[in-house]
Amino acid sequence: MNLSNTERKILENSIRDIKDFPKPGIIFKDITTLLNDAEAYGVLMNHLYTRYKEYNLDYVAGIDARGFIFGAALAQMLGVGFVPVRKKGKLPYTTIGEKYSLEYGIDEVEVHIDAFSKIPDAKVLLIDDLIATGGTANAAANLINQAGAKCVESCFIIGLTFLDGIKNLKEKTDVYTLVEVN
Ligand code: AMP
Numbered sequence: 001m002n003l004s005n006t007e008r009k010i011l012e013n014s015i016r017d018i019k020d021f022p023k024p025g026i027i028f029k030d031i032t033t034l035l036n037d038a039e040a041y042g043v044l045m046n047h048l049y050t051r052y053k054e055y056n057l058d059y060v061a062g063i064d065a066r067g068f069i070f071g072a073a074l075a076q077m078l079g080v081g082f083v084p085v086r087k088k089g090k091l092p093y094t095t096i097g098e099k100y101s102l103e104y105g106i107d108e109v110e111v112h113i114d115a116f117s118k119i120p121d122a123k124v125l126l127i128d129d130l131i132a133t134g135g136t137a138n139a140a141a142n143l144i145n146q147a148g149a150k151c152v153e154s155c156f157i158i159g160l161t162f163l164d165g166i167k168n169l170k171e172k173t174d175v176y177t178l179v180e181v182n
Contacts, residue, residue, distance in 0.1 A: 001051040003178055007043050011179050014040035015158065029158050029181070031066060031129050044157065049077045055152065058122035059083050063140050064109065067128035070157065074127065083115045085140040096146055098139035109139050116149035124149045130158040131177065134165025141172050
């Protein structure tokens, strides 16, 4: 179940480009203008619900922080649990972590060790607002699998197709993007 052209246009038109944020040369895709547009946010969430209700998911996992907005709403619509994949040092219980490279330096994401343990071999959808290099999503997918669950698909509202993130992540999990930026 994919987006219609009309739905895709509504989403594309609701995402704002901010030039040179957070540093020169970056075009930041601002999704706050999608969230505060009731029609666009509705089109998005209804589409995600229609697509993923067929998947028999056990959990939705969202990446810190914008993945929480879409992921938590979708989990509630699907009637499944939500798991936050957080930046290092934020989760209070025992965690497992995975480091990944940034342009300068490294970062790390974590999940609680028992986040998926209530359901054996849980099927998990990973979600974030955007995939660029794919480093964050790749680390998050690894964590889901290390925690005893299976990342069956990764979903991004926006995919930057001029980078290799989507191609690389496809070696690990199915990847679904709604709006592509070339
Ligand atoms: P990456 O690990 O390189 O795929 O980066 C993905 C993360 O960085 C996501 O959580 C995005 O929210 C954020 N991000 C990277 N590039 C952009 C961009 N051009 N506009 C908005 N967010 C971005």
